[in-house]
Amino acid sequence: MQAPRNTFKRRLAAGEVLNGFWLSLASPVASEALSLAGFDWLLFDGEHAPVDVAGIQPLLQAAATGTAAAVVRPAWNDKVLIKRLLDIGAQTLLVPFVQTADEAAAAVSASRYPPHGVRGVAGATRASRYGLTDDYFAVANQEICVLVQVETGEALARLEEIAAVEGVDGVFIGPSDLAASMGHLGRPGHPEVQQALEDAARRIAATGKAPGILATNAADARRYLGWGYRFVAAGVDLGVMVGGARSMLQAVRAAD
Numbered sequence: 001m002q003a004p005r006n007t008f009k010r011r012l013a014a015g016e017v018l019n020g021f022w023l024s025l026a027s028p029v030a031s032e033a034l035s036l037a038g039f040d041w042l043l044f045d046g047e048h049a050p051v052d053v054a055g056i057q058p059l060l061q062a063a064a065t066g067t068a069a070a071v072v073r074p075a076w077n078d079k080v081l082i083k084r085l086l087d088i089g090a091q092t093l094l095v096p097f098v099q100t101a102d103e104a105a106a107a108v109s110a111s112r113y114p115p116h117g118v119r120g121v122a123g124a125t126r127a128s129r130y131g132l133t134d135d136y137f138a139v140a141n142q143e144i145c146v147l148v149q150v151e152t153g154e155a156l157a158r159l160e161e162i163a164a165v166e167g168v169d170g171v172f173i174g175p176s177d178l179a180a181s182m183g184h185l186g187r188p189g190h191p192e193v194q195q196a197l198e199d200a201a202r203r204i205a206a207t208g209k210a211p212g213i214l215a216t217n218a219a220d221a222r223r224y225l226g227w228g229y230r231f232v233a234a235g236v237d238l239g240v241m242v243g244g245a246r247s248m249l250q251a252v253r254a255a256d
């Protein structure tokens, strides 16, 4: 049996635009259903969603039903967390709060087996199909995709250095944290923040790495795609659910 290959990484490297969706519900049912909905990728949030490594595994198992690639965000840029997420089968990681090239290099190193990194070795994991694959250790390093999250003004100033780190496949801008760092907490739509997001897409693309971002509605997602972002999460499951439920309730009340 062959070890899993990372089609998300290959499609990103080929310059494709990949439409994603952000999952905060930490629900295997939502994960399975949304994996069938046509998105290219789903983000499983281990930073702000109420879920730990043991809770992310059933989300990955459920998402394997459909066609969307799984991207997992660890709670922090931490080599132990990264190792544990890779062992449960995550192949693409979105590493939060990367502030410097050294921090980006640490994230890459955490995701690679020696001699290319410091990932610890386990024999039978979900990642290696419980030890039943013939080639897991031969291909594991090359199948990992590392996306680093730039979400402060300081990190933005070092964007080119961070993107240049070998093994970084893409740079993802966090609009909410960037807005907060620019003095616009809760207002990612502020013109200064939006200008920074537009500039960042161009600067990341110029480094040859893929630019990514989170939108919270289709209009924002389309604008970001127009600016050159190539892996864009168009919304958040929780936001879409609550927004849809509120609209429905308003429509029902308006009919009275």
Ligand SMILES: O=C(O)C(=O)C[C@H](O)[C@@H](O)CO
Binding pocket: 022, 024, 045, 048, 151, 173, 174, 175, 176, 177, 178, 214, 236
């Ligand atoms: O800064 C951001 O934007 C992010 O990193 C995403 C947030 O954590 C959040 O909106 C996810 O629900």
